[in-house]
Amino acid sequence: MTLTAQPSRALQGTIAVPGDKSISHRALMLGALAVGETRVSGLLEGEDVLATGEALRRMGAEITRHQDGTWSIWGVGVGGLKEPETVLDFGNSGTGVRLMMGIVAGHPITATFTGDASLSKRPMGRVITPLTEMGAHIHAREGGRLPLTLTGAERALPITYPLPVASAQVKSAVLFAGLNAPGQTTVIEPAPTRDHTELMLKAFGAQVATEEGPKGVRVIRVTGEPELKACTLAVPGDPSSAAFPVVAALITPGSDITVTGITLNPHRSGLYTTLIEMGADIEILNQRQEGGEPVADLRVKASELKGIEVPPERAPSMIDEYPVLAVAASFAEGKTVMRGAEELRVKESDRIAATAAGLRANGVKVEDLPDGMIVEGRAGTVEGGGHVATHMDHRIAMSFLTLGLGAQKPVTIDAGEMIATSFPDFTGLMRRLGAQLESGANA
Incomplete structure (x- = not known):
């Protein structure tokens, strides 16, 4: 089924996104x-x-x-x-x-x-x-x-395994x-990646040691053959899922929303750091710890964004968010440069190519690079009106529905059923904020 995002009135309300x-x-x-x-x-x-x-x-x-x-x-x-x-x-x-x-x-x-x-x-x-x-x-x-x-x-x-690419x-x-090998198994990562595995192994009683090396290198060791002990866990909200209503609020005039209970693990929060550097009005509220993870609520208001150069070393902390960042960048004033994200080429789709094609279909100039893209912002006025090929990629689908809410003309994606892989209630939640999302016939 196709889905179409109509230009939206101001988004308002408080929501909780799905668990991480x-x-x-x-x-x-x-x-x-x-x-x-x-x-x-x-x-x-x-x-x-x-x-x-x-x-x-x-x-x-x-x-x-x-x-x-x-x-x-x-x-x-x-x-x-x-x-x-x-x-x-x-x-x-x-x-x-x-x-x-x-x-x-x-x-x-x-x-x-x-x-x-x-x-x-x-x-x-x-x-x-x-x-x-x-x-x-x-x-x-x-x-x-x-x-x-x-x-x-x-x-x-x-x-002992040195990762060729941070993953x-x-x-x-x-x-x-x-875990089922005697002695210590060691992973050396060239740049820090999300550390949920290390945190959760410790919560279950495994012996895990992490050392910080030079130039961002991290060494992680796990001692094998532990007896893991059952525990009680609370899964915080997914920052990758929260990215869509957050960016939608930033680019839709008059919007003011709150997203509750999001993990702001520093290895996952690169998008929010970047948006704030672009001038986003994002207020971090009620900071707390849940299940070993830093958690907070985010209050987000419509903002005038400015293009920036995103540090390549930030890529591992926001690798899934580049398509929706590109959407935000298309509404910014000036160019946004994104590099260091070559892993996007081998995700559910080639996300660099798919994102660039979707932006062009909606009147945005973009240069795709081997490891990222350069987006020329439209200073708050994106034409829209495009029909976007999702390549059955849930993040491409949600990113361009987000773009359609702030654009001048409706934006249609060719398929939306795969959104359920990560965000089953995406359309319902966005509609509760005031977004106009319409289902259509098969593409």
Whole structure:
């Protein structure tokens, strides 16, 4: 189904966005590897996370949703997963499949991983390489793509692995495989990435040490063969999901909204730092700690933005937010330069190419670079009127619906059903703020 965003009146109201997707995946996974009952509130119930839960059930974990919306996971202990009898289907979830490959690599079992057409195009080689070093045997399609079959190590080998490119997914896969290896498994990352895995491993009782090296290098060590202990977790709001109503409020005149309970983990908050540098009126309220994560409410008012040069080293802390940042940049005065984001080329789509094409379709000049883009802002007046190809990418879809709310003419995306992978109630929530989003016929 197509979706069309009409130019909007001022957005008003207080909302809570879904639970953080990255934390939700990890809560299910570590709950399944712990001993006892792990209780989780605020879990994102999007398709990606539900696929992770189903995969864990097929390997022996008991996972139940209660009527009050909380979840219970009865774990099997580190090394206790059983071989699944059927293929593990991760749909559109790159995080789910890569992290689960790490978990299975530390078990002497065989599992076959698959996904939808989009996920099957994404390269898995950067996870396959370290997991093979740890003793796993992996047979994949040409180019290291899904579907693939992974046989875990009889006795996983602890390794020291320098990441060629900063990636929280690869880091986490190696650390998860190292849970069932003797001694210490070490990951060296060239730049800091989101640290939800390290924080949550500690919450479950694992020994994790982190050292800061020169020039932003981080060294993370996990001691293998722990007995993880079940715990109670509250999943905070997802800053990547909050990005869409936040940018919509910034670019829609007269808007004043509050988004509650967002994690502002410094490895995830790069977008908000950047928007504030661009002149965004974002007030950080009620700062607190929940489940080891820094959490706050955000009050956001419509703002006149100015183009800036985004520091390339900030890219890992906002890698999923570049498409919606490009939308904000199109309403700014002057150029916004974004570099250091080459990973966008191998996300659910080539997000650099898809974002640039969508902006051009709506009257915005943009130069796409190998590792980012340069957007020429329209100083608050974006023509709109474009029809945008999403390439079945949920973040491209939501970004250009956001653009349509502040544009002069409606903006239509060719498909919106994949939004449910990360933000099932996106259209409902935006409508409650006053956005006009209309469903159409198939493109």
